[in-house]
Amino acid sequence: MAVASPDTAIRTSRITRVFIYLFLLLFALFYLLPFGIMLVNSLKPLSEITGGNMIALPQDWTIAPWLSAWSTAQIGVEPTGLRPYFVNSLVMAIPAVVLSTMVGALNGYVLTKWQFRGSTIIFGLLLFSCFIPFQIVLIPMARILGLLDIAGSTPGLILVHFVYGIGFTTLYFRNYYAAFPTELVRAAQIDGAGFFQIFWRIMLPSSGPIIAVSFIWQFTNIWNDFLFGASFASGGSAPMTVALNNLVNSSTGVREYNVHFAGAIMAAAPTLLVYIVAGRYFVRGLMAGSVKG
Amino acid sequence: MGFLDIANVTKSYGAVEVLHKVDIDVAEGEFLVLVGPSGCGKSTLLNMIAGLEGITSGEIRIKDRVMNGVHPSRRNIAMVFQSYALYPNMTVGKNITFGLEMHGTPKAEREKAMQHVAQLLQIEHLLDRKPGQLSGGQRQRVAMGRALVRNPDVFLFDEPLSNLDAKLRVDMRTEIKKLHQRLGTTIVYVTHDQIEAMTLSTRIAVMFDGYVQQLGTPKEIYDSPANLFVATFMGSPAMNVLQARLVDRDGALYALITAADDQERALRIENAPPAYAAYKDAKVLLGIRPEAITDPEGADRNARNIQSLTNRVTVTEPAGADTFVTMTISGKDCIARMRADADVLPGRDFDFAINMDKAVLFDPKTDLRIA
Numbered sequence: 001m002a003v004a005s006p007d008t009a010i011r012t013s014r015i016t017r018v019f020i021y022l023f024l025l026l027f028a029l030f031y032l033l034p035f036g037i038m039l040v041n042s043l044k045p046l047s048e049i050t051g052g053n054m055i056a057l058p059q060d061w062t063i064a065p066w067l068s069a070w071s072t073a074q075i076g077v078e079p080t081g082l083r084p085y086f087v088n089s090l091v092m093a094i095p096a097v098v099l100s101t102m103v104g105a106l107n108g109y110v111l112t113k114w115q116f117r118g119s120t121i122i123f124g125l126l127l128f129s130c131f132i133p134f135q136i137v138l139i140p141m142a143r144i145l146g147l148l149d150i151a152g153s154t155p156g157l158i159l160v161h162f163v164y165g166i167g168f169t170t171l172y173f174r175n176y177y178a179a180f181p182t183e184l185v186r187a188a189q190i191d192g193a194g195f196f197q198i199f200w201r202i203m204l205p206s207s208g209p210i211i212a213v214s215f216i217w218q219f220t221n222i223w224n225d226f227l228f229g230a231s232f233a234s235g236g237s238a239p240m241t242v243a244l245n246n247l248v249n250s251s252t253g254v255r256e257y258n259v260h261f262a263g264a265i266m267a268a269a270p271t272l273l274v275y276i277v278a279g280r281y282f283v284r285g286l287m288a289g290s291v292k293g
Numbered sequence: 294m295g296f297l298d299i300a301n302v303t304k305s306y307g308a309v310e311v312l313h314k315v316d317i318d319v320a321e322g323e324f325l326v327l328v329g330p331s332g333c334g335k336s337t338l339l340n341m342i343a344g345l346e347g348i349t350s351g352e353i354r355i356k357d358r359v360m361n362g363v364h365p366s367r368r369n370i371a372m373v374f375q376s377y378a379l380y381p382n383m384t385v386g387k388n389i390t391f392g393l394e395m396h397g398t399p400k401a402e403r404e405k406a407m408q409h410v411a412q413l414l415q416i417e418h419l420l421d422r423k424p425g426q427l428s429g430g431q432r433q434r435v436a437m438g439r440a441l442v443r444n445p446d447v448f449l450f451d452e453p454l455s456n457l458d459a460k461l462r463v464d465m466r467t468e469i470k471k472l473h474q475r476l477g478t479t480i481v482y483v484t485h486d487q488i489e490a491m492t493l494s495t496r497i498a499v500m501f502d503g504y505v506q507q508l509g510t511p512k513e514i515y516d517s518p519a520n521l522f523v524a525t526f527m528g529s530p531a532m533n534v535l536q537a538r539l540v541d542r543d544g545a546l547y548a549l550i551t552a553a554d555d556q557e558r559a560l561r562i563e564n565a566p567p568a569y570a571a572y573k574d575a576k577v578l579l580g581i582r583p584e585a586i587t588d589p590e591g592a593d594r595n596a597r598n599i600q601s602l603t604n605r606v607t608v609t610e611p612a613g614a615d616t617f618v619t620m621t622i623s624g625k626d627c628i629a630r631m632r633a634d635a636d637v638l639p640g641r642d643f644d645f646a647i648n649m650d651k652a653v654l655f656d657p658k659t660d661l662r663i664a
Contacts, residue, residue: 181376181378183374183375183376183378184378184380184381186343186345186365186372186374186378187372187374187378187380187439188380188391189345189364189365189366190343190344190345190365190366190370190371190372190392191366191391191392191395191439192366192392192395192396193366193391193395197395201380201391202380202382205382206381206382
């Protein structure tokens with residue numbers, strides 16, 4: 001039986017192979033290095049860091065810096081730790097992600113399956129919002145939040161991120177639904193399904209991969225945002241990124257580097273987690289439209 | 294008043310009119326096939342009956358109810374799409390009952406209707422599967438089940454067989470015909486395949502360029518095509534269209550053609566319609582179907598006027614059941630369809646028997662049949 005097997009393939013020399021793996025390993029290490037140093041230093045007592053031993057493993061393992069960063073560290077003027085701000089970020093990010101994903105899906109559905117005169121222009125304008133730098137909208141946004149009386153609050157931040165995300169989510173869903181067979185929508189129309197019934201029963205159940213993409217993208221961006229958080233949320237309603245900055249930059253007392261490292265890892269953890277859990281959907285979803293079309 | 298009336302319907306996109314005054318009455322229980330090459334407007338017309346496209350002018354009525362502007366779900370129609378358009382996220386059973394659910398039919402009734410249809414189409418064992426797990430033929434059945442379960446006034450089929458392989462297509466064609474004979478429903482069926490049109494229909498509308506070229510029974514369309522387009526579009530191999538001259542010799546009409554040896558041959562025409570008289574000594578186009586040209590032994594015994602023609606054979610193509618023989622007449626290839634064991638050799642002269650009962654004449658200027 002002539003079955004293709006590895007030993008019939010053209011042989012790559014052993015040395016080349018070793019070289020390739022070494023090369024890849026080196027790059028992996030290089031990318032892991034900053035995270036490794038953060039982790040190592042967050043588990044040391046402060047004296048070991050100030051003693052000038054940044055790279056070495058801790059002699060004295062401790063989780064005290066983590067506990068301190070989470071619940072007792074000085075953030076601005078209050079010794080609350082990062083916990084309340086972590087909650088702030090969750091309360092801000094989850095509704096903003098869900099809302100922008102839903103509106104993006106609805107936009108994509110309308111722009112591909114219910115095209116109207118000028119729909120291409122509207123899509124073009126929506127795309128523009130992907131390219132507008134954050135700084136440009138700061139002042140108009142502040143004015144609007146003030147008018148709506150939600151300035152400096154978490155609902156205000158939700159609104160900002162929700163509106164800002166629509167451009168990207170619409171782009172994702174429009175491209176995904178462009179490859180979705182229009183005959184299905186027509187069949188559903190004949191079957192008697194209405195606009196929203198088609199959306200809920202036919203389109204959304206088939207949109208898993210692109211929902212994952214939209215969710216990851218939006219969550220990462222919103223969670224990591226600093227500018228809007230620093231501009232539109234003050235004091236107790238600040239998100240994690242702003243709180244981390246306040247922790248690191250607090251000018252009173254000793255600079256507790258180990259606590260800072262622990263706090264930074266906490267701030268990065270949710271996005272890391274989202275990537276690890278849903279990362280393969282991300283790649284799959286990004287590919288989906290291109291392969292099908 | 295028909296069951297489904299298409300009355301002077303036109304369709305325009307902006308200034309461009311793509312369908313021109315289509316006028317078709319479909320009786321209850323009829324199987325109307327819209328056939329034509331791509332871009333002829335047949336699918337547009339079907340979508341207009343379904344309500345998926347607007348009507349620019351004219352009226353479409355089902356059971357005397359004007360359907361212009363009525364939503365597709367309120368026309369009591371069902372449609373089978375080319376791609377089947379099964380909902381990928383639902384099971385076969387859900388696919389079939391989705392329409393009933395949207396129309397508010399109670400669950401128990403839906404179940405009963407589904408079982409009935411599944412039994413009819415022999416897809417009971419597939420009800421719990423997803424469309425992705427089905428073969429092409431099974432998907433086709435499910436798509437028909439989804440249409441049948443609604444018990445609609447009119448079924449619309451949009452090229453339902455063109456995604457199937459050749460053998461399955463023939464099987465499903467028979468299935469559809471059986472289904473129509475058993476249920477006696479009114480069907481409008483779009484296809485570009487003239488064999489599907491001939492085999493399935495009770496009436497055919499041949500369309501080209503936004504016009505209905507001819508509307509008639511399969512036999513009318515095949516034997517008396519209204520114009521050159523219909524004549525050459527329907528039938529495979531296509532009808533031979535030969536340049537000829539009409540002459541009167543001693544009171545009998547003859548069509549003069551040029552054989553391969555550049556000599557003129559005369560084919561006598563009997564029972565000529567009066568309209569032929571106007572074309573005496575004029576150029577005409579002589580249309581003869583391949584099966585009307587045979588070897589003398591294979592000629593139709595019921596034919597009244599068989600003319601003999603000796604001509605050089607250029608190519609023979611044995612196709613199993615038939616042998617196709619090509620010769621040159623008036624400078625063009627002319628194909629004859631013969632028995633498989635007809636004794637024909639390329640490069641030799643052969644006595645062809647032409648059944649002139651089946652011959653038709655076309656005006657070379659207007660392309661219309663002379664009758």
